[in-house]
Amino acid sequence: MSVLEFLFLVAAGVGAGLTGSIAGLASLVSYPALLATGLPPVTANVTNTVALVLNAVGSVSASRPELRGQGRRLRPLLAAAVLGGTTGAVLLLLTPSDAFERIVPWLIAGASAAILVQRPPRELAADGVAHAPPRDPRWLPLGTFAVTIYGGYFGAAAGVLLLAMYLLTTGEGLPRGNAMKNVVLGVANGVAALGFVVLADVAWSAALPLALGFFVGGRIGPRVVRRAPQAALRTVIAVAGLGLAVHLGIQAYT
Template sequence: MSWWEWALLLLAGVGGGLTGSIAGLASLVSYPALLASGLPPVTANVTNTVALVFNGVGSISASRPELVGQARRLVPLSGAALLGGVTGTVLLLLTPAGGFERIVPFLIAGASVAILVQRPPRELAAEGARHSTRSQWGLALGVYAIAIYGGYFGAAAGVLMLAMFLLTTGTTVPRGNAAKNVLLFVANLVAAVGFALFADVAWAAVLPLAIGFFVGGRLGPRVVRRVDGTWLRRVIAVLGLGLALKLGFDAFG
């Protein structure tokens, strides 16, 4: 790996860690960087998932104030996230490489559109506080479904997880964001173990990306306490649509 590829992945990791903690968009930053470094799509995806574990470590360690009092809810939901991560990992391992390359443009496009149309998190939190169902079983099912997607690919899984958490629990944005970081960490961790054992991980690319993810993950919770990430989500969503078009032309052209 050349020095510029190492630097690219380090910067992508920091950017991905920040956007992942703030807006749940880490993979829309890091995955294109892995492709740019020359990795094929499936290898880039599994390498990204392994490195994302360090984003979770950084963001969770920086979110301890927001996690106080959430253990009772997060312990059973972590079980749902673990099962979802296992399911998504198995699906990816069983998907032919060519099939994955054709699916990814649609996943990225769908994630980008979801980001564009999503209402600001503070609005979702306000609505959740008014209409919260607080159904633990319904929340666990939602976590399981999103964790499947997270284990399979995961771009914008954080957006989906945070939106669901805010609408169903009525919690605040910082506390919902911290809970989202824990659940996605569980899904990513189990997927990373599966990929390390059964998939082709580019370990040379994991190191710079993981360092960047950890740094970005540590900084993200501090930023999310102070800023509205709406503009960031929109910029990345537009770039994501452009990436989806490019990958679509590559896959079907």
């Protein structure tokens, strides 16, 4: 790998890490960057998942204020993420990707639209229209398991699906919901990455600079979420997700 390619992947990792820790769209940046260096699709996917572990390390370490008091809630979700990430990694190694490629754009579009139209919990409460639910729905670990299967399998916009689910069901605002998403997705990616390191072909010369960028971008992202106007940021996330859904849909159906 040339010095230029190394620097290109570091820069792509920073952009992807920032995008991923804010909106769950890291692979929108990092996966095409790996393809641009000449890696074949499956190797690029595996390498991307391994490098994403550093995005989770960066974003979770910067999200401690938002994670306070969420330990009890996160335990069943993390168990579901371990099972989902493992299942997704096995599916990637054993099955073709056609079915997932055709379903995922619709899931991403639905999740993004839900983020776009949902009013923030504080606004709803102020109007007396609705209040945050007193407890998370019992099916939330099952939903987390389903999404993290896709996260371990491919992962592009798995974070959008998780973020939408957590915002719509927990009554949390964007900073705390985003922190939940970063932890859960990080565990799912970590489990899948461990399997890929053992069983698949990882392009380490590409994974290392990408991971370095992921870490830096992941550290910056939660600070942006903490300070940015929440309504505007939700709109940006939703529109970016819809754009990705269209992009993946064109790839899947043409």
